[in-house]
Amino acid sequence: MSYPLPVFVIIPLVTAFLLPVFGKRGKSAATVLANLATISLLVLALSSIGSSAVYQVGKWPIPLGINLVLDGLSSLVLLAISVVSAAAMLFSTRYMEQYTAKSKYLSLFMLMVTGMNGLVLSGDIFNLFVFLEIASLASYALVGFGCGHEELEASFKYMVLGSIASICILFGIALVYGNTGSLNMAYISAAVRSRGGLNTGLSFALALFVTGFGLKAALVPFHAWLPDAHSSAPAPISAMLSGVLIKTLGVYALSRVLFNILGITIPMGWILIALGLLSMVAGAFLALGQWDLKRLLAYSSISQVGYVILGIGMGGLIIARAGSDINTQQLAWASLAILGGLFHLLNHAVYKSLLFLTSGSVEMSTGTRQMKLMGGLAGRMPLTRSAATIASASIAGIPPFSGFWSKLILVIAAVQAHFYWVAAVIVLVSLCTLIMYLKVQRYVFLGELPENLKSVKETKGSMLVAMAALACLCMLMGLLLIPSLRANILDPAVKVLIDGLDYSAKIINM
């Protein structure tokens, strides 16, 4: 296999270090370069769909050297990252003109993309940590980019909790290395499989991983930093953070470690389901009470990530319960649950980043995020309004739009696997989501137009293009369930998680 995997890391990394060279004069050249980089990454990610490859860095054979692995799950998340980063970068072209030091911003943005791409492709667990730290450090700096009172406070809070999470993950990696003698994911899982279970050290490592990745994914007991960080960051960065960062650093890494490295067990399945349900319910109720537009969106992200974790957890529980003598029916249920979770991950990446972009467009035009100070913007900003409506319809699960399909799959999976109460909670939280987005529509776009907002103008240029592209995706994402597309994009990703520890054998033999 000679698929050029390192390009996913090299392109953003090189661009990140080239951009500051342009300085103040070459701001437009830097912007064009950064956009070219994200768009070429998008093209590469699209072309990588359906293929799988292993790349040995420096030709070192697998257990000795670093290796990059592209499989179904990686390419799914890679696709989400590149779609959202291309749109957010296009949006930043105009939006970031109101800040100084634009080329530094672009550089940090590209570093964040480097970290996420590397994390998704990494085939050994220590490199996963290194890339996770690259992405996290860039995101801490980006959250505090405005250097105002709120931004700095949010950034500090995020950084303290994020650093504790990283340290927990590093501690877990050290324990795994001490107990299995390998850092390569495939070799660790082979060691776990030959041992037939986890010993005390590995169980403690598992607990540390759940804490660490849970903090990064902002699941409910660990969510304190998210509403502050996501609402204080510049809008395109909020879109990146909510859209892909919490999913790559949290959900992807957690499911990779749980399913493919340490192996899913029944208690872990229940813990995932509990974390998912808690996040869904608490996130939705906390979001309902918010009057700051971006804070509401941030809380709703917590609730939506809960869906993803819930789907993956249900699938894991079914697999773990059945053990090795799993029959086709159980396998079908588990696949459906995981498919729902992963499809929701992809959908949420698109519509939540669209919502944050529209909130940025509203904030740029009106100068406020408080919903009580807005109203009647539908007449002044019709295009932003229609983009926001499409995204809201998606997230609330209104039929033709993307969010409906993934929620429907989750409900069907829950009912088939006899988790009736889980299905009820999913529907209930969907209802709460509908209410909170009706609130956004009512207070931001409908109602009386305040006197001071009479001269508000619609956004123009690249910001509109970015929003329009994501809005089109929101409407068309349901098509991913068409068998031929599904077999290429979603099914391989589901297969990776279903295979569990057998993943190791495939990597070693490739």
Add this chain to the structure above:
Amino acid sequence: MPYAMCFLLFTIGLYCAAVKKNMVKIVIGIMVMEYAVNLFLIMLGFRSGGQVPIVSKEDLAGAGGQLSSLFVNSSVDPLPQALVLTAIVISLGSLALMISICIRTYEKYGTFDITEIRRLKG
């Protein structure tokens, strides 16, 4: 016993980061945690009375190109040291960022006390 001390150091750092009100002390607590983990990694590779894991020509010449089992069993594992080196560089980066954010926050608020830095609620 050294592992227990290492874990103690980790919990001291966690306590400091969770309880202290001063931003700089929180940063110190996080760094103590980081060092505890680095120490743990170093100890994983340690072997009392071990030898340096560098192969010389003489080591190979004796047994027909094969390393002696004595060498393999008594040499120190070098990999954790490489890991710690990487981890130290990363923690240096995050320390620099954390301290610079502390300084900027002090310029804005005039205090390091996190109970007085509370504009974000909800």
